[in-house]
Amino acid sequence: MNSLVVVGLLLVIMGLAYQSGWSRSRNLATPNGIRVHSRPQYHGTLVALWAIIPMLLILALWAYFGGDVIRAFTLAQLPADVAAQTGQDLQATLQRINALASGFGVAGDVQPYEQAAGEALRQFQFTTFLVVIAAAAGTGILALLYARSKITPRLRARNNVEFIIGLLLLACSGIAILTTVGIVASLVTEALRFFTFVNPLDFFFGTVWNPVFSSTEGGAQGQYGLLPLLAGTLMVSLIATLVAVPVGLMTAIYLSQYAPRKLRAIIKPIIEILAGIPTIVYGFFALVTVGPFLASAGDIIGLDIKAASALTAGLVMGIMIIPFISSLSDDILNQVPSSMRDGSYGLGATQSETIRRVLLPAALPGIVGAFLLAISRAIGETMIVVLAAGNSPVLRGTPLEPVSTITISIVNQLTGDTDFAGPQSLVAFALGLTLFVMTLILNVVALYIVRRFREQYE
């Protein structure tokens, strides 16, 4: 109800402002044929902007401080002994009074002081609301009048409006920067808090991962060695790359060099479907189908393969990044000028000789960039490993056993826990920071290589 009133008020004043700016600038134009710099729409918009911005400011201030003011007022209405309550009790009392003030009422007997406070609060809320609304409307109208009075034929309303639009656009693109700043700031601060509990050396070079969730204060805090997780991450990513690179690269080569255009138009989108499937689906596929299949296949050849293992996760993750590698490599192979190909054919090279000896070397930097991007994606992938890697944070050399990865541990340590008090949950940020830095380096290098490659042939 209240928000409806506010939105309505804003709309009405905006409309009024636009209309008055519009008509005033229109009137300027008519009498003696003066040329007005900007068209009436721009004058209208400018006045509307003038009116709306101070109103929004006032409402924002109230939204931010209003709660505290109301709370202070309610406390002042209470008898001293009640107001002296702390924590839960005080909270409960305040809620009861709020319920009374809103007219919903409370169950059970109502204390007289509660009744009085509720009544007073209702009055106070009503008046403050009116005051805020009036203040907002008043400033809005004042600003409107001011802006209106400034309208002259020479006012560059369009430029002003466009300037504000430009500022808005700039602010929007600033959000991307803010996101990065937010990521870095939150990861770094929380990771630093973690390092007050655990020595960074123990974290980065520790070989045991055993984060004990203990209720005893200060007692066993567990061990937070990164290495088992890092080894697991690298092992899974390595397997994924071993699967995806040959398949992806050969797919790209076949599609870009051999396949007739029609076939390419059908196959390419089908393979790209793989890129659009949510990773949770891959995880399920790995856990339910691929894992058991590998385990029974291992039985046949006499290998003890665990259903949830680095191999299972890596294999499925490899499938996931095939389209990633194939479409990037495809793009890059297509960017190698066709004169290279012609040159090689002209010398009598076969198609595969041309591809292996001319196109691939020429495209190598770009393809390496694509591989790096794919590896970075594999390192940061979460759901497949959470479901199918088995979560066993022990340093092992074999891919046939369960492993744990950085991403698995982040999920395990942070899920459902938002009280970042102990190292148990804070370690997630240290892990996240490690992950972020690893992928960032890979991405920066890869993007740099790819960019250089593109410039070479432009």
Place this chain on the structure above:
Amino acid sequence: MDVMAGKVKMTQTTVESAMNPTDAPDRSIRIQAQDVKVHYGAKEALHGVSIEIPDRAVTSFIGPSGCGKSTFLRCINRMNDTIEGARVEGLIKLDGEDIYDPSLDVVELRARIGMVFQKPNPFPKSIYENVAYGPKIHGIATSRTDLDEIVVSSLRRAGLFEEVKDRLNEPGTGLSGGQQQRLCIARAMAVGPEVILMDEPCSALDPIATAIIEELIDELRANYTIVIVTHSMQQAARVSQKTAFFHLGNLIEEGVTEDIFTNPINKQTQDYIMGRIG
């Protein structure tokens, strides 16, 4: 279309009668083309070209852009095979052998007919590797010294060796445009072809580099059959012994270079040479 075809036929009979065998220098015929048509998809780009190309001489194809001269050139070493949707009809013979015979190996054919392209296209490898590429893939060199010899002699014949002998391991793309083109010629010669096709080899080069290449072509004529496509009539006049004029996918007129430029028979050839078309 019928009218056009009739015109071509007529032109050819006139050309044949004009080319008096006693006037022309006696040269064995290396390449024979009969009624070659090229389709790109549904579009016919070349409407039946018949020509004979003499051994150890330079034959030039001239004509306005889009006239089909490059298309025809690319038929001679079957480069059109690599273009999707391109289809070649008619007969082309190299030393009496049909090059579109299904039993013929296009790889072998291209080893015999080298090609140099419009824009210099050295591979992104070292100068040495560029020249060694052909011999390597064809297995021509049996040893490293063999390969060295082929590379050096090819570079020498392309007149590039003295300029690059100290930097054979530097990338070929670092050379100047004219040097790159000569590198491409050396690369083509390293395979030991009998015929070299050149598709406007000087169009991307400055006049000095062009002069050097033209001189090179003149030298190479002693040992190779050379076919050059050019948009410059002066160049055709300077380097070639035989000239063929193409227009709108038809071979309009062919003959001894001097005759074509001084005494063209066909009206269109006259117009082109006078600069009225193209």
Place this chain on the structure above:
Amino acid sequence: MTELSQSNTASRSLAAERARKVKAGLRRRHMTEKIFRGLGIAAIVAALGFVALLFTDVLSKGIPAFTQANLHLEVAYDPAIIKLTPAPVREVGQSDAGFEQANLKWRSSLVLLNWNKVLEVAMRKSAPADYDIDTRQLLTIPETNARHILRERYVEDPGLLGKTISIDLVASANVDNWVKGNIDRDLPDAQQQLGADARALTDFFAENGTLTKDFATGIFTNVDSRAAPASAGLAGAFMGSVYMMLVVIILAVPIGVASAIYLEEFAKKSRLTDIIEVNINNLAAVPSIVFGLLGAAVFINFFHLPISAPLVGGMVLTLMTLPTIIIATRAALQSVSPALRQAALGLGASRTQMVFHHVLPVTFPSILTATIIGVAQALGETAPLLLIGMNAFVASVPASPLDQATALPVQIFLWNGNENRNFFEARTSAAIMVLLGLMILLNAIAIFLRTRLERRA
């Protein structure tokens, strides 16, 4: 002249030698060519095979979950069992809170009634006369929430007292498995989920038509349930996902398009725009889970936004999809021909007018497609949502973006972790089918709109 002819014959024989060498290598080279080409085909077949395998796997597992065993019972609301005061009526002067309390009291007395008895009577009526089965086993046949359903029917219509009506109830997960043959019938009793009597009765019900397999509408209409797995549905998760997608569309699209416009059309090439550009490219490749950490630290811990809320989930996904939308929009803007820009500027339009009146309308189809694809991506994302508490068990449909909720992919994750593997493998596959169906729908809409709009443009 002799020298020349000598060199001629020399070069001729050299050429012949070379030709011989070339010929010698041909067989091997064509073999290599065939192998290489074969490898390419093998790679494509492998990639296509993976797609096919994945889809057939999910389909074959999921399709059975769309039918479910239902019981059709004649339920008598026997006053002898249902002894209850009438529902409270609002008295004059009673506050909202007071009325609610009275209501609550009445409902708890309602809950205390022996609804299982009602159910048991109804079930025995459909069983053969004097069938010997103890009550506990008998009640493993319907889903555990059957008594709640009977009760809610009564709350809706107190007039049922003393009447007999037919009611459809969902059978329990174990019965469902038994009927569908997911359980080996020859297993010894100790390994069976259902008692011997209950199994026999189930088979009898299936024969006499009391139990049938019907389309499982519950998957779409019910919310998640732990106590009654057979009635677990996707409604809550679906609404959670819908709210999140709304948030993403409301936030990510305008911000993304605006930043792309700024960077592409207004920003002068400067250090700052260079940084923004590199930054956006890198953000696009940051692992999604890092966005989850950001959400947990900033939105939840710093701004104290509600945990498990679709609003927060949507905001996290917005930050994640922004780079995709920005990059795609910039690509679309770049592809607008300079001629159009120059024409607009030449007519005296300002830069802003040129962009908003001329460039943007032309690129609208591409931007729309990019947006839908970005939204589809966000729809399938799981990992960041786990970190902001959206994996909480929520047994209601969220009424607003601030309520606790979960999302479709997270629901898949949760079901996948359920102990009743036999039953939930199918449920999870069904949920995956719903999710994939939605994503395919979104992509199809994108393709459809693009072709439609491009044709008109």
